[in-house]
Amino acid sequence: MPDQRARTHRRCRLPCGEFDRASGCGRRDGRTLAARSANERSLKLSTKLDLVIQGGIVVNADHMQRADVGISEGRVVALGEALGDAKQTIDAAGRLVMPGGVDTHCHIEQVSGNGLLNADTFETATRSAAFGGNTTVVSHAAQHKGNRVAAVVKDYSALAARGAMVDYAFHIIVSDPEVEALEALEALEADIAALATDGHRSLKIFTTYAIRLSDAQILAVFALARKVGGLVCIHAENHDMIQHAVRRNLVAGNVAPKFHAQSHTRLAEAEAVCRMIRFSEFLDQPIMLFHISTREGVEAVREARARGAKVFAETCTHYLLMTADVLDRPGIEGAKFVCSPPQREVADQDALWEGLTRGDLQIVTSDHAPFRFDETGKLNKGKAPAFNEIPNGMPGLEVRLPLLFDAMVSRGRFDACRFVQMTSSRPAQIFGLRDKGRIAVGADGDIAIWNPKRQVRYGDNDLHDNVGYNPYAGRTVTGWPEIVISRGETIVADGQLLAGPGRRIGSSWNLASKGV
Ligand code: URP
Ligand code: ZN
Ligand code: ZN
Secondary structure (H helix, E strand, O other), rough: OOOHOOOOOOOOOOOOOOOOOOOOEOOOOOEOHHHHHHHHHHHOOOOOOEEEEEEEEOOOOOOEEOOEEEEEEOOOEEEEEEOOOOOEEEEEOOOOOOEEEEOOEEOOOOOOOOOOOOOHHHHHHHHHHHOOEEEEEEEEEEEOOOOOOOEEEEEEEHHHHOOOEEEEEEEOOOOOOOOOOHHHHHHOOOOOOOHOOOOOOOEEEEEOOOOOOOOHHHHHEEEEEEEHEEEEEEEOOOOHHHHHHHHHHHOOOOOOOHHHHHHHHHHHHHHHHHHHHHHHHOOOEEEEOOOOOHHHHHHHHHHHHHHHOOOOEEEEEHHHEEEEEHHOOOOOOHHHHOOOOOEEOOOHHHHHHHHHHHHHOOEEEEOOOOOOOOOOOOOOOOOOHHHHHOOOOOOOOOOOHHHHHHHHHHOOOOOHHHHHHHHHHHHHHHHOOOOOOOOOOEEEEEHHHHHHHHEEOOOOOOOOOOOOOOOOOOOEOOOOOEEEEOEEEEEEEEEEEEOOOOOOOOOOOOOOOOOO
Protein backbone atom coordinates (compact mmCIF):
# COMPACT_ATOMS: atom_id res chain seq x y z
CA MET A 1 0.00 0.00 0.00
CA PRO A 2 1.58 3.34 -0.94
CA ASP A 3 1.97 5.51 2.14
CA GLN A 4 1.06 9.13 1.39
CA ARG A 5 3.07 10.34 4.32
CA ALA A 6 6.21 8.62 3.11
CA ARG A 7 6.24 10.32 -0.36
CA THR A 8 8.46 13.37 -0.67
CA HIS A 9 9.16 16.02 -3.27
CA ARG A 10 12.17 15.49 -5.46
CA ARG A 11 13.48 19.00 -4.82
CA CYS A 12 12.59 19.97 -1.29
CA ARG A 13 12.03 16.50 0.17
CA LEU A 14 8.99 17.76 2.00
CA PRO A 15 6.12 15.37 2.48
CA CYS A 16 3.95 15.56 -0.60
CA GLY A 17 1.71 18.56 -0.77
CA GLU A 18 3.27 20.45 2.15
CA PHE A 19 4.18 24.01 1.40
CA ASP A 20 7.59 25.25 2.38
CA ARG A 21 7.86 29.00 2.68
CA ALA A 22 11.66 28.99 2.48
CA SER A 23 12.02 26.96 -0.72
CA GLY A 24 8.75 28.02 -2.29
CA CYS A 25 8.10 24.40 -3.05
CA GLY A 26 4.61 23.13 -2.77
CA ARG A 27 4.08 21.17 -5.92
CA ARG A 28 3.51 17.46 -5.96
CA ASP A 29 5.75 17.03 -9.00
CA GLY A 30 8.63 18.90 -7.40
CA ARG A 31 8.55 21.92 -9.74
CA THR A 32 9.05 25.22 -7.97
CA LEU A 33 6.44 27.89 -7.72
CA ALA A 34 8.67 30.55 -9.19
CA ALA A 35 7.62 29.96 -12.80
CA ARG A 36 4.03 29.64 -11.78
CA SER A 37 4.08 32.97 -9.90
CA ALA A 38 5.48 34.83 -12.88
CA ASN A 39 2.65 33.59 -15.04
CA GLU A 40 0.13 34.40 -12.43
CA ARG A 41 1.33 37.94 -11.98
CA SER A 42 0.78 38.54 -15.66
CA LEU A 43 -2.88 37.71 -15.15
CA LYS A 44 -3.34 40.86 -13.09
CA LEU A 45 -6.30 42.83 -14.29
CA SER A 46 -6.37 46.55 -14.79
CA THR A 47 -9.92 46.92 -13.45
CA LYS A 48 -10.69 46.77 -9.74
CA LEU A 49 -11.38 43.23 -8.56
CA ASP A 50 -14.59 42.44 -6.71
CA LEU A 51 -12.80 40.41 -4.06
CA VAL A 52 -9.25 39.50 -3.10
CA ILE A 53 -8.52 36.71 -0.64
CA GLN A 54 -5.12 37.63 0.70
CA GLY A 55 -2.27 35.80 2.37
CA GLY A 56 -3.64 32.27 2.53
CA ILE A 57 -2.32 28.94 1.30
CA VAL A 58 -4.30 28.02 -1.81
CA VAL A 59 -4.92 24.28 -1.92
CA ASN A 60 -5.78 22.47 -5.14
CA ALA A 61 -5.86 18.73 -5.78
CA ASP A 62 -2.38 18.69 -7.31
CA HIS A 63 -0.51 21.36 -5.39
CA MET A 64 -0.69 23.98 -2.71
CA GLN A 65 0.85 27.43 -2.91
CA ARG A 66 1.01 30.70 -1.07
CA ALA A 67 -1.09 33.03 -3.24
CA ASP A 68 -3.77 35.67 -3.26
CA VAL A 69 -6.99 34.94 -5.15
CA GLY A 70 -8.76 37.60 -7.18
CA ILE A 71 -12.41 37.22 -8.05
CA SER A 72 -14.60 39.27 -10.37
CA GLU A 73 -18.11 38.64 -11.62
CA GLY A 74 -18.25 35.34 -9.80
CA ARG A 75 -15.11 33.84 -11.31
CA VAL A 76 -11.48 33.54 -10.32
CA VAL A 77 -9.64 36.00 -12.54
CA ALA A 78 -6.24 36.26 -10.88
CA LEU A 79 -3.99 34.12 -8.73
CA GLY A 80 -0.64 35.28 -7.46
CA GLU A 81 0.83 38.17 -5.49
CA ALA A 82 0.03 41.87 -5.21
CA LEU A 83 -3.16 41.63 -7.20
CA GLY A 84 -4.02 45.27 -6.63
CA ASP A 85 -7.12 47.03 -5.41
CA ALA A 86 -10.36 45.25 -4.76
CA LYS A 87 -13.82 46.29 -3.61
CA GLN A 88 -13.47 43.77 -0.78
CA THR A 89 -10.49 42.07 0.81
CA ILE A 90 -10.49 39.00 3.04
CA ASP A 91 -7.40 38.37 5.16
CA ALA A 92 -6.67 34.64 4.98
CA ALA A 93 -3.31 34.62 6.80
CA GLY A 94 -2.88 31.30 8.59
CA ARG A 95 -5.79 29.82 6.67
CA LEU A 96 -6.19 27.24 3.92
CA VAL A 97 -8.02 28.59 0.88
CA MET A 98 -9.70 25.57 -0.70
CA PRO A 99 -12.25 24.96 -3.45
CA GLY A 100 -15.76 24.74 -2.00
CA GLY A 101 -16.86 21.18 -1.35
CA VAL A 102 -18.71 19.35 -4.11
CA ASP A 103 -21.06 16.77 -2.59
CA THR A 104 -22.29 14.59 -5.43
CA HIS A 105 -24.60 12.32 -3.46
CA CYS A 106 -27.45 13.76 -1.44
CA HIS A 107 -31.23 13.57 -1.27
CA ILE A 108 -33.03 16.89 -1.04
CA GLU A 109 -36.77 17.60 -0.99
CA GLN A 110 -37.12 14.14 -2.51
CA VAL A 111 -39.72 11.44 -2.18
CA SER A 112 -37.52 8.56 -1.05
CA GLY A 113 -37.62 4.96 -2.24
CA ASN A 114 -40.09 4.07 0.50
CA GLY A 115 -42.44 6.93 -0.38
CA LEU A 116 -41.59 9.35 2.47
CA LEU A 117 -40.56 12.94 1.73
CA ASN A 118 -37.13 14.05 3.03
CA ALA A 119 -37.07 16.46 5.97
CA ASP A 120 -35.05 19.07 4.08
CA THR A 121 -36.07 21.55 1.45
CA PHE A 122 -33.50 22.96 -0.95
CA GLU A 123 -33.34 25.97 1.34
CA THR A 124 -32.54 24.06 4.51
CA ALA A 125 -30.28 21.47 2.88
CA THR A 126 -28.15 23.93 0.93
CA ARG A 127 -27.96 26.24 3.96
CA SER A 128 -26.59 23.31 5.90
CA ALA A 129 -24.26 22.40 3.03
CA ALA A 130 -22.89 25.94 2.96
CA PHE A 131 -22.17 25.96 6.71
CA GLY A 132 -20.23 22.75 6.09
CA GLY A 133 -17.97 24.34 3.44
CA ASN A 134 -19.81 23.13 0.32
CA THR A 135 -20.63 25.22 -2.71
CA THR A 136 -22.13 22.55 -5.00
CA VAL A 137 -24.54 19.70 -4.32
CA VAL A 138 -25.85 17.01 -6.64
CA SER A 139 -29.18 15.65 -5.45
CA HIS A 140 -31.79 13.47 -7.07
CA ALA A 141 -34.75 14.11 -9.35
CA ALA A 142 -36.77 11.00 -8.60
CA GLN A 143 -39.07 9.40 -11.13
CA HIS A 144 -41.90 7.42 -9.57
CA LYS A 145 -44.26 5.04 -11.31
CA GLY A 146 -45.99 6.67 -14.29
CA ASN A 147 -43.96 9.93 -14.25
CA ARG A 148 -42.21 11.23 -17.39
CA VAL A 149 -38.60 12.02 -16.45
CA ALA A 150 -38.72 15.33 -18.35
CA ALA A 151 -41.53 16.51 -16.05
CA VAL A 152 -39.72 15.17 -12.99
CA VAL A 153 -36.55 17.16 -13.75
CA LYS A 154 -38.63 20.26 -14.42
CA ASP A 155 -40.36 19.91 -11.03
CA TYR A 156 -37.15 19.39 -9.08
CA SER A 157 -35.49 22.24 -10.96
CA ALA A 158 -38.29 24.56 -9.86
CA LEU A 159 -37.89 23.49 -6.22
CA ALA A 160 -34.14 24.00 -6.39
CA ALA A 161 -34.38 27.37 -8.13
CA ARG A 162 -36.71 28.57 -5.38
CA GLY A 163 -34.66 27.37 -2.43
CA ALA A 164 -31.03 26.69 -3.26
CA MET A 165 -28.26 28.86 -1.85
CA VAL A 166 -25.42 27.00 -3.57
CA ASP A 167 -25.09 25.54 -7.04
CA TYR A 168 -26.73 22.24 -7.77
CA ALA A 169 -27.20 19.53 -10.34
CA PHE A 170 -29.29 16.35 -10.45
CA HIS A 171 -29.03 12.63 -10.84
CA ILE A 172 -32.14 11.47 -12.67
CA ILE A 173 -33.57 8.43 -10.86
CA VAL A 174 -35.09 6.08 -13.43
CA SER A 175 -37.53 3.78 -11.66
CA ASP A 176 -40.08 3.06 -14.38
CA PRO A 177 -38.35 2.25 -17.65
CA GLU A 178 -41.23 0.04 -18.93
CA VAL A 179 -38.96 -2.05 -21.10
CA GLU A 180 -41.83 -4.25 -22.20
CA ALA A 181 -43.86 -1.34 -23.62
CA LEU A 182 -41.97 -0.10 -26.64
CA GLU A 183 -43.85 3.19 -26.79
CA ALA A 184 -43.07 4.03 -23.18
CA LEU A 185 -39.42 3.13 -23.67
CA GLU A 186 -39.29 5.40 -26.73
CA ALA A 187 -40.77 8.24 -24.66
CA LEU A 188 -38.12 7.67 -21.96
CA GLU A 189 -35.38 7.63 -24.61
CA ALA A 190 -36.65 10.89 -26.05
CA ASP A 191 -36.74 12.50 -22.61
CA ILE A 192 -33.28 11.30 -21.64
CA ALA A 193 -31.82 12.42 -24.96
CA ALA A 194 -33.35 15.90 -24.59
CA LEU A 195 -32.20 16.17 -20.97
CA ALA A 196 -28.70 15.07 -21.95
CA THR A 197 -28.58 17.82 -24.55
CA ASP A 198 -29.31 20.22 -21.70
CA GLY A 199 -26.42 18.71 -19.73
CA HIS A 200 -28.29 16.33 -17.41
CA ARG A 201 -26.22 13.23 -17.98
CA SER A 202 -26.21 11.42 -14.69
CA LEU A 203 -28.79 8.67 -14.28
CA LYS A 204 -29.40 6.81 -11.03
CA ILE A 205 -30.87 3.37 -10.52
CA PHE A 206 -31.55 1.11 -7.55
CA THR A 207 -31.26 -2.66 -7.27
CA THR A 208 -33.30 -2.60 -4.06
CA TYR A 209 -36.29 -0.75 -2.50
CA ALA A 210 -39.68 -0.48 -4.22
CA ILE A 211 -38.06 1.59 -6.98
CA ARG A 212 -35.61 -1.19 -7.90
CA LEU A 213 -35.20 -2.28 -11.50
CA SER A 214 -35.00 -5.79 -12.87
CA ASP A 215 -31.81 -6.91 -14.61
CA ALA A 216 -33.53 -6.46 -17.97
CA GLN A 217 -34.52 -2.91 -17.06
CA ILE A 218 -31.04 -2.09 -15.81
CA LEU A 219 -29.52 -3.26 -19.07
CA ALA A 220 -32.01 -1.12 -20.97
CA VAL A 221 -31.05 1.94 -18.90
CA PHE A 222 -27.33 1.24 -19.42
CA ALA A 223 -27.90 1.00 -23.18
CA LEU A 224 -29.83 4.24 -23.11
CA ALA A 225 -27.14 6.02 -21.09
CA ARG A 226 -24.54 4.79 -23.56
CA LYS A 227 -26.41 6.45 -26.42
CA VAL A 228 -26.31 9.86 -24.73
CA GLY A 229 -22.83 9.61 -23.20
CA GLY A 230 -24.20 9.48 -19.67
CA LEU A 231 -22.98 8.02 -16.40
CA VAL A 232 -25.16 5.58 -14.42
CA CYS A 233 -25.00 5.82 -10.63
CA ILE A 234 -26.14 2.75 -8.73
CA HIS A 235 -27.37 1.84 -5.28
CA ALA A 236 -26.17 -1.76 -5.45
CA GLU A 237 -27.58 -4.20 -2.89
CA ASN A 238 -29.39 -7.46 -3.69
CA HIS A 239 -33.03 -6.90 -2.73
CA ASP A 240 -34.05 -10.55 -2.36
CA MET A 241 -31.11 -11.46 -0.15
CA ILE A 242 -32.02 -8.56 2.13
CA GLN A 243 -35.72 -9.45 2.18
CA HIS A 244 -34.91 -13.07 2.97
CA ALA A 245 -32.87 -11.97 5.99
CA VAL A 246 -35.50 -9.38 7.03
CA ARG A 247 -38.24 -12.04 7.08
CA ARG A 248 -36.08 -14.44 9.05
CA ASN A 249 -35.33 -11.78 11.66
CA LEU A 250 -38.96 -10.66 11.98
CA VAL A 251 -40.16 -14.28 12.43
CA ALA A 252 -37.58 -14.72 15.18
CA GLY A 253 -38.82 -11.53 16.89
CA ASN A 254 -35.60 -9.65 16.11
CA VAL A 255 -37.01 -6.18 15.54
CA ALA A 256 -34.44 -3.81 17.12
CA PRO A 257 -32.52 -1.36 14.88
CA LYS A 258 -29.35 -3.47 15.09
CA PHE A 259 -31.06 -6.15 12.99
CA HIS A 260 -31.12 -3.68 10.10
CA ALA A 261 -27.37 -4.17 9.72
CA GLN A 262 -27.62 -7.91 9.98
CA SER A 263 -30.40 -8.03 7.37
CA HIS A 264 -28.47 -5.88 4.91
CA THR A 265 -25.88 -8.62 4.71
CA ARG A 266 -22.51 -7.63 3.27
CA LEU A 267 -23.01 -10.35 0.69
CA ALA A 268 -25.99 -8.44 -0.70
CA GLU A 269 -23.63 -5.55 -1.49
CA ALA A 270 -20.95 -7.85 -2.89
CA GLU A 271 -23.44 -9.64 -5.14
CA ALA A 272 -25.05 -6.52 -6.59
CA VAL A 273 -21.75 -4.63 -7.00
CA CYS A 274 -20.22 -7.55 -8.94
CA ARG A 275 -23.35 -7.93 -11.11
CA MET A 276 -23.46 -4.20 -11.93
CA ILE A 277 -19.77 -4.23 -12.82
CA ARG A 278 -20.33 -7.12 -15.23
CA PHE A 279 -23.32 -5.33 -16.78
CA SER A 280 -21.11 -2.27 -17.21
CA GLU A 281 -18.42 -4.35 -18.93
CA PHE A 282 -21.01 -6.16 -21.07
CA LEU A 283 -22.36 -2.91 -22.52
CA ASP A 284 -19.20 -0.80 -22.15
CA GLN A 285 -21.17 1.70 -20.08
CA PRO A 286 -19.42 3.73 -17.34
CA ILE A 287 -20.93 3.43 -13.86
CA MET A 288 -20.52 5.09 -10.48
CA LEU A 289 -21.11 2.71 -7.59
CA PHE A 290 -22.59 4.67 -4.74
CA HIS A 291 -21.81 4.13 -1.05
CA ILE A 292 -19.41 1.18 -1.05
CA SER A 293 -19.39 -0.02 2.56
CA THR A 294 -17.61 -3.40 2.62
CA ARG A 295 -14.16 -4.86 2.04
CA GLU A 296 -15.73 -7.13 -0.61
CA GLY A 297 -17.16 -4.10 -2.39
CA VAL A 298 -13.77 -2.35 -2.50
CA GLU A 299 -12.07 -5.51 -3.74
CA ALA A 300 -14.63 -5.96 -6.54
CA VAL A 301 -14.08 -2.37 -7.67
CA ARG A 302 -10.30 -2.73 -7.51
CA GLU A 303 -10.35 -5.89 -9.63
CA ALA A 304 -12.75 -4.33 -12.14
CA ARG A 305 -10.63 -1.22 -12.56
CA ALA A 306 -7.51 -3.36 -12.95
CA ARG A 307 -9.29 -5.12 -15.83
CA GLY A 308 -9.92 -1.72 -17.37
CA ALA A 309 -13.64 -1.54 -16.56
CA LYS A 310 -15.12 1.97 -16.60
CA VAL A 311 -16.10 1.83 -12.97
CA PHE A 312 -16.03 4.68 -10.47
CA ALA A 313 -16.90 4.24 -6.81
CA GLU A 314 -17.52 6.33 -3.74
CA THR A 315 -17.83 5.70 -0.06
CA CYS A 316 -19.51 7.99 2.46
CA THR A 317 -18.44 9.72 5.64
CA HIS A 318 -20.42 7.40 7.91
CA TYR A 319 -18.85 4.20 6.57
CA LEU A 320 -15.41 5.60 7.35
CA LEU A 321 -16.31 6.95 10.78
CA MET A 322 -19.09 4.76 12.23
CA THR A 323 -19.45 1.03 12.84
CA ALA A 324 -22.64 -1.03 13.16
CA ASP A 325 -22.64 -0.72 16.95
CA VAL A 326 -24.27 2.74 16.61
CA LEU A 327 -27.49 0.87 15.76
CA ASP A 328 -27.40 -0.85 19.15
CA ARG A 329 -27.83 2.26 21.26
CA PRO A 330 -30.41 2.08 24.09
CA GLY A 331 -34.12 1.99 23.22
CA ILE A 332 -34.97 3.19 19.73
CA GLU A 333 -32.03 5.66 19.59
CA GLY A 334 -30.36 3.42 17.00
CA ALA A 335 -33.09 4.47 14.51
CA LYS A 336 -31.20 7.76 14.06
CA PHE A 337 -28.38 5.83 12.40
CA VAL A 338 -30.40 3.48 10.16
CA CYS A 339 -29.19 3.91 6.61
CA SER A 340 -28.55 1.63 3.65
CA PRO A 341 -26.13 0.07 3.22
CA PRO A 342 -25.64 -0.02 7.01
CA GLN A 343 -22.49 0.85 8.91
CA ARG A 344 -20.11 -2.15 9.01
CA GLU A 345 -17.03 -3.28 10.96
CA VAL A 346 -13.58 -1.85 11.72
CA ALA A 347 -12.02 -4.20 9.12
CA ASP A 348 -14.32 -2.68 6.49
CA GLN A 349 -13.27 0.82 7.50
CA ASP A 350 -9.63 -0.21 7.07
CA ALA A 351 -10.45 -1.53 3.58
CA LEU A 352 -12.27 1.70 2.67
CA TRP A 353 -9.34 3.86 3.78
CA GLU A 354 -6.99 1.64 1.83
CA GLY A 355 -9.31 1.86 -1.18
CA LEU A 356 -9.18 5.66 -1.00
CA THR A 357 -5.41 5.66 -0.60
CA ARG A 358 -4.94 3.44 -3.64
CA GLY A 359 -7.57 5.28 -5.70
CA ASP A 360 -9.93 2.28 -6.02
CA LEU A 361 -12.53 4.58 -4.47
CA GLN A 362 -12.29 8.07 -5.89
CA ILE A 363 -14.56 10.20 -3.76
CA VAL A 364 -16.29 10.56 -0.39
CA THR A 365 -19.83 11.93 -0.31
CA SER A 366 -22.43 12.44 2.42
CA ASP A 367 -25.48 10.52 1.10
CA HIS A 368 -27.41 13.17 3.05
CA ALA A 369 -30.84 11.53 3.40
CA PRO A 370 -32.60 13.49 6.13
CA PHE A 371 -35.48 12.29 8.31
CA ARG A 372 -36.40 13.81 11.65
CA PHE A 373 -36.34 11.62 14.75
CA ASP A 374 -40.10 12.03 15.24
CA GLU A 375 -43.48 10.99 13.83
CA THR A 376 -42.78 12.77 10.52
CA GLY A 377 -39.65 10.73 9.86
CA LYS A 378 -37.81 7.96 11.66
CA LEU A 379 -40.80 7.22 13.92
CA ASN A 380 -43.58 7.57 11.30
CA LYS A 381 -44.67 3.97 11.98
CA GLY A 382 -44.90 4.55 15.76
CA LYS A 383 -42.62 5.09 18.74
CA ALA A 384 -41.07 1.62 18.58
CA PRO A 385 -40.90 0.65 14.92
CA ALA A 386 -39.37 -2.62 13.75
CA PHE A 387 -36.02 -2.06 12.02
CA ASN A 388 -37.57 -2.50 8.57
CA GLU A 389 -40.15 0.26 9.24
CA ILE A 390 -37.51 2.93 9.89
CA PRO A 391 -36.80 5.27 6.94
CA ASN A 392 -33.23 4.88 5.71
CA GLY A 393 -30.82 7.78 5.87
CA MET A 394 -28.95 10.32 7.97
CA PRO A 395 -28.03 14.00 7.67
CA GLY A 396 -24.49 14.48 6.38
CA LEU A 397 -24.11 17.55 4.15
CA GLU A 398 -22.85 19.83 6.91
CA VAL A 399 -20.59 17.41 8.76
CA ARG A 400 -18.92 15.66 5.79
CA LEU A 401 -16.05 18.09 5.23
CA PRO A 402 -15.12 18.92 8.84
CA LEU A 403 -15.22 15.23 9.79
CA LEU A 404 -13.12 14.24 6.78
CA PHE A 405 -10.64 17.12 7.18
CA ASP A 406 -10.17 15.97 10.76
CA ALA A 407 -9.87 12.29 9.83
CA MET A 408 -7.71 12.84 6.75
CA VAL A 409 -5.60 15.94 7.30
CA SER A 410 -5.55 16.76 11.01
CA ARG A 411 -4.84 13.15 11.90
CA GLY A 412 -2.12 12.89 9.22
CA ARG A 413 -3.65 10.29 6.93
CA PHE A 414 -3.51 12.45 3.80
CA ASP A 415 -2.35 15.94 2.91
CA ALA A 416 -4.79 18.78 2.24
CA CYS A 417 -4.43 18.28 -1.54
CA ARG A 418 -5.77 14.75 -1.31
CA PHE A 419 -8.62 16.00 0.88
CA VAL A 420 -9.55 18.53 -1.80
CA GLN A 421 -9.19 15.88 -4.48
CA MET A 422 -11.57 13.40 -2.85
CA THR A 423 -14.19 15.85 -1.63
CA SER A 424 -14.27 18.49 -4.36
CA SER A 425 -12.07 18.09 -7.45
CA ARG A 426 -12.68 14.45 -8.39
CA PRO A 427 -16.43 14.66 -7.74
CA ALA A 428 -16.57 17.71 -10.01
CA GLN A 429 -14.47 16.00 -12.67
CA ILE A 430 -16.34 12.70 -12.66
CA PHE A 431 -19.70 14.44 -12.99
CA GLY A 432 -18.46 16.95 -15.53
CA LEU A 433 -18.91 20.05 -13.38
CA ARG A 434 -16.17 21.79 -15.27
CA ASP A 435 -15.87 25.06 -13.39
CA LYS A 436 -16.01 23.49 -9.94
CA GLY A 437 -13.53 21.78 -7.66
CA ARG A 438 -10.46 23.94 -8.32
CA ILE A 439 -9.10 27.39 -7.64
CA ALA A 440 -7.77 28.48 -11.01
CA VAL A 441 -8.23 31.36 -13.36
CA GLY A 442 -11.54 30.86 -15.15
CA ALA A 443 -13.06 28.58 -12.51
CA ASP A 444 -16.11 29.63 -10.52
CA GLY A 445 -15.33 31.67 -7.41
CA ASP A 446 -16.41 28.84 -5.10
CA ILE A 447 -14.11 28.85 -2.12
CA ALA A 448 -14.03 27.74 1.50
CA ILE A 449 -11.52 29.37 3.81
CA TRP A 450 -10.49 26.90 6.49
CA ASN A 451 -8.88 27.42 9.86
CA PRO A 452 -6.90 24.18 10.10
CA LYS A 453 -6.36 24.58 13.85
CA ARG A 454 -9.85 25.43 15.01
CA GLN A 455 -11.44 22.76 17.19
CA VAL A 456 -15.20 22.30 17.35
CA ARG A 457 -17.18 19.84 19.42
CA TYR A 458 -20.47 18.78 17.81
CA GLY A 459 -23.63 19.18 19.90
CA ASP A 460 -26.93 17.31 19.85
CA ASN A 461 -28.75 19.70 17.53
CA ASP A 462 -26.28 22.19 16.09
CA LEU A 463 -26.70 21.68 12.35
CA HIS A 464 -28.47 24.10 10.00
CA ASP A 465 -30.63 21.52 8.24
CA ASN A 466 -34.18 20.62 9.23
CA VAL A 467 -33.34 17.27 10.83
CA GLY A 468 -33.06 18.13 14.52
CA TYR A 469 -30.20 15.84 15.49
CA ASN A 470 -26.50 15.50 14.77
CA PRO A 471 -25.40 11.86 14.39
CA TYR A 472 -21.89 12.90 15.42
CA ALA A 473 -22.84 14.71 18.66
CA GLY A 474 -19.98 14.59 21.15
CA ARG A 475 -17.21 14.30 18.52
CA THR A 476 -14.53 16.97 18.32
CA VAL A 477 -13.05 17.90 14.96
CA THR A 478 -9.91 19.91 14.23
CA GLY A 479 -10.22 22.13 11.15
CA TRP A 480 -13.20 24.29 10.30
CA PRO A 481 -14.57 26.15 7.27
CA GLU A 482 -14.93 29.71 8.60
CA ILE A 483 -15.81 31.57 5.41
CA VAL A 484 -17.67 30.12 2.42
CA ILE A 485 -17.85 31.93 -0.89
CA SER A 486 -20.13 30.92 -3.76
CA ARG A 487 -19.49 32.50 -7.14
CA GLY A 488 -17.65 35.34 -5.45
CA GLU A 489 -20.35 36.05 -2.89
CA THR A 490 -19.67 35.37 0.79
CA ILE A 491 -22.54 33.18 1.92
CA VAL A 492 -21.26 32.08 5.34
CA ALA A 493 -18.84 33.97 7.58
CA ASP A 494 -18.01 33.26 11.20
CA GLY A 495 -21.11 31.21 11.83
CA GLN A 496 -23.49 33.69 10.14
CA LEU A 497 -25.55 32.97 7.06
CA LEU A 498 -25.27 35.86 4.60
CA ALA A 499 -27.24 34.38 1.69
CA GLY A 500 -30.90 33.83 1.01
CA PRO A 501 -32.81 31.09 -0.78
CA GLY A 502 -32.89 31.11 -4.56
CA ARG A 503 -29.60 33.00 -4.85
CA ARG A 504 -28.05 30.58 -7.29
CA ILE A 505 -26.85 32.71 -10.13
CA GLY A 506 -25.90 30.22 -12.79
CA SER A 507 -26.37 26.63 -13.73
CA SER A 508 -24.01 23.78 -13.08
CA TRP A 509 -25.77 20.93 -14.74
CA ASN A 510 -24.15 17.56 -14.99
CA LEU A 511 -22.04 17.21 -18.05
CA ALA A 512 -20.68 13.75 -17.32
CA SER A 513 -19.29 12.10 -20.37
CA LYS A 514 -18.04 8.62 -21.08
CA GLY A 515 -14.67 7.60 -19.79
CA VAL A 516 -14.08 10.69 -17.64
O1 URP B 1 -30.06 5.11 3.63
C1 URP B 1 -29.97 5.81 2.65
N1 URP B 1 -28.82 5.98 2.05
N2 URP B 1 -31.06 6.42 2.16
C2 URP B 1 -31.14 7.21 1.05
C3 URP B 1 -31.52 6.47 -0.17
C4 URP B 1 -30.34 5.75 -0.70
O2 URP B 1 -30.16 4.61 -0.33
O3 URP B 1 -29.57 6.29 -1.48
ZN1 ZN C 1 -28.40 4.51 -1.88
ZN1 ZN D 1 -28.37 7.97 -1.51
